[in-house]
Amino acid sequence: MVSKAFRSTGYFIEYLALIISIISVWTIMSNQGHLNTIILPAPNSILETIVELVADGALFTNMFISVSRVLQGYLLAAFLGISLGILIGLSKHLDRVTELIIQMIKPIPPIAWIPLVILWFGIGESGKVFLIFLGGFFTILINVVDGIHQTDPKLVEVSRSMETPFWKHISLMVIPGAAPNIFTGLRTGLSSCWMCVVAAELVSSTTGLGYLIMDARQFGQTDVVIVGMLTIGIVGKIMDSLLRYAEKKTLRWI
Amino acid sequence: MGGLSASALLKQEPYLVIDHVSKYFVQKKQRLNVLEDINFSMDKGEILCIVGASGCGKSTLLRAISGLDSDHGGQILIGGKEVVSPSKSRGIVFQEHRLFPWLTVEQNVGYVLTGIPKEDKKKLVQEYIELVGLKGFEKAYPKELSGGMSQRAGIARALVNKPEVLLLDEPFGALDAFTKIALQKELKRIQRKSGTTMVMVTHDIEEAVFLADHIIVLDSKPGKIKLEVQVELPVPRDRNSYEFLQVKKRIYEEFFEDEKIPDDFSI
Numbered sequence: 001m002v003s004k005a006f007r008s009t010g011y012f013i014e015y016l017a018l019i020i021s022i023i024s025v026w027t028i029m030s031n032q033g034h035l036n037t038i039i040l041p042a043p044n045s046i047l048e049t050i051v052e053l054v055a056d057g058a059l060f061t062n063m064f065i066s067v068s069r070v071l072q073g074y075l076l077a078a079f080l081g082i083s084l085g086i087l088i089g090l091s092k093h094l095d096r097v098t099e100l101i102i103q104m105i106k107p108i109p110p111i112a113w114i115p116l117v118i119l120w121f122g123i124g125e126s127g128k129v130f131l132i133f134l135g136g137f138f139t140i141l142i143n144v145v146d147g148i149h150q151t152d153p154k155l156v157e158v159s160r161s162m163e164t165p166f167w168k169h170i171s172l173m174v175i176p177g178a179a180p181n182i183f184t185g186l187r188t189g190l191s192s193c194w195m196c197v198v199a200a201e202l203v204s205s206t207t208g209l210g211y212l213i214m215d216a217r218q219f220g221q222t223d224v225v226i227v228g229m230l231t232i233g234i235v236g237k238i239m240d241s242l243l244r245y246a247e248k249k250t251l252r253w254i
Numbered sequence: 255m256g257g258l259s260a261s262a263l264l265k266q267e268p269y270l271v272i273d274h275v276s277k278y279f280v281q282k283k284q285r286l287n288v289l290e291d292i293n294f295s296m297d298k299g300e301i302l303c304i305v306g307a308s309g310c311g312k313s314t315l316l317r318a319i320s321g322l323d324s325d326h327g328g329q330i331l332i333g334g335k336e337v338v339s340p341s342k343s344r345g346i347v348f349q350e351h352r353l354f355p356w357l358t359v360e361q362n363v364g365y366v367l368t369g370i371p372k373e374d375k376k377k378l379v380q381e382y383i384e385l386v387g388l389k390g391f392e393k394a395y396p397k398e399l400s401g402g403m404s405q406r407a408g409i410a411r412a413l414v415n416k417p418e419v420l421l422l423d424e425p426f427g428a429l430d431a432f433t434k435i436a437l438q439k440e441l442k443r444i445q446r447k448s449g450t451t452m453v454m455v456t457h458d459i460e461e462a463v464f465l466a467d468h469i470i471v472l473d474s475k476p477g478k479i480k481l482e483v484q485v486e487l488p489v490p491r492d493r494n495s496y497e498f499l500q501v502k503k504r505i506y507e508e509f510f511e512d513e514k515i516p517d518d519f520s521i
Contacts, residue, residue: 158352161322161340162366162415172365176356253356253395 041223049223058212063231066197066208069125073132073200074193078186081137085144085182086174095145106138111199123204131203135196136189143185147178180254183247190243194236267334268295269451270302270319270419274328277314287476288314289326294482296468301445301452303462303469305505311477312455313423319453320344320421332419342366345412347422351404353396353411359383360392363411382410385444402433409441413448422454426461438464446489459509463502464491471508481508 023043029035030042037045053059088094110131121127151174159173175182201210209228216224275292278285288311296302306312317323319330321340330337332344353362364379383392386406396404405425412420422441426434442465445452456462462469463485471481483504487497 154348154350154352155354157322158346158348158354159365161320161344161346163340163342164366165368168368172357173354176354179356253397 046223062212073129077133077136081140085141089145089148110134110196127203128200131200132193132196136193140185140189143181147181151177269298271295271331276327290476290478299449300467303466304455305462306472310472310474316455343418345417345420347412347425349424351408366415382414386410420450420452
């Protein structure tokens with residue numbers, strides 16, 4: 001009988017082994033001069049760069065700036081996505097009218113919006129937040145609408161048969177019924193918003209992780225680029241885990 | 255058996271009146287009469303069972319009485335007022351428990367209650383949870399309950415607002431035989447205590463004879479009334495008494511004409 005602790009330790013050991021092997025092969029190849037340091041720096045050089053960037057504050061400052069931008073865009077996307085999603089989900093009329101427009105705008109990648117964003121918003125913060133917003137909005141909207149559509153109509157009928165007042169019906173019936181889909185949308189949306197950070201910070205920025213990466217590229221500082229990428233990945237993962245935790249607590253009735 | 259209802263004898267206005275109710279569907283350009291000229295009435299405090307085979311329109315009739323489906327011919331009157339939409343004064347118990355999975359038992363039971371102070375609501379909900387025998391499960395989620403328990407919670411939910419009429423659509427159909435009998439007894443007991451008028455749809459003849467004061471047998475395709483009887487058996491009802499079986503046999507014969515039990519049969 002394999003205990004749970006042993007199993008997760010087993011996986012942990014495998015993860016560790018995988019990472020150590022990759023880093024070892026990488027270090028060996030670098031030391032033997034097989035790798036061009038500009039194309040792929042050695043792991044110890046990357047480690048040094050991490051220490052440098054943390055010490056002079058560049059890493060954490062830019063990280064907080066990017067995180068705050070993403071949060072602004074994401075929270076806006078969540079708020080509008082959920083409220084509009086509820087309206088469209090509940091109204092067959094609205095659903096039919098808006099469906100075509102949504103399906104047409106959704107596939108356009110945020111990067112393609114950059115020229116328009118610069119024209120509309122100039123080169124300030126709002127343009128960047130708008131791009132990040134675009135990254136998450138449609139995903140959240142569509143998931144909310146789907147969530148409302150796939151709620152068991154038998155349950156909706158029960159609420160109707162009790163003459164439930166409108167706001168009670170929305171808060172105790174519609175939203176919880178759609179909650180699993182809403183959370184899926186929120187998680188996917190957050191990950192999309194994160195992926196837009198670099199694109200958003202292309203709109204003339206001198207701060208943020210995206211700027212850090214682009215600026216480093218111009219000076220051939222590939223190690224800084226890699227550290228920036230790693231940071232984006234790690235922060236993204238942390239935010240996703242936080243959201244998953246919130247989801248688990250909220251949906252404990254499933 | 256058969257004969258005039260109590261209100262007709264006393265020349266009082268009946269409480270629930272079904273007046274020339276009909277409903278049809280159009281399928282493949284053909285008109286299907288699900289319900290055809292249904293007429294009957296019942297008194298306040300009575301239990302009426304509508305018995306019929308599956309698909310005979312009995313659920314459609316119940317939904318019309320509840321107001322969930324007002325697209326029909328004729329009219330339905332309760333206490334003199336026409337039924338056109340769902341109302342809190344008509345509680346419904348469906349065949350599936352239909353509890354909201356994201357609410358606890360007590361939150362589900364109390365769902366319909368609005369505009370009353372918190373302590374009163376809590377007391378009322380507790381009273382009905384205990385009435386249906388679910389004491390101790392107030393904070394449980396539906397996923398933790400068995401079929402019978404969920405159905406009981408559904409009954410508590412329908413009763414907590416003290417509706418004037420309780421409508422039940424094959425409420426015990428999905429349960430095993432033992433749970434079914436236990437809940438039938440429970441329902442009869444609750445009805446005697448609360449005096450709620452009940453209309454129940456079922457395909458279980460024994461269930462109808464056990465519970466009802468008044469039985470209507472519905473034919474299918476088209477849905478027409480085949481038989482209407484008053485059940486005058488004493489309460490508590492003995493399922494195995496001769497009188498009980500006589501009533502049951504009378505209704506049984508409406509469905510299975512070729513199997514008449516000879517009078518001198520004995521084991």
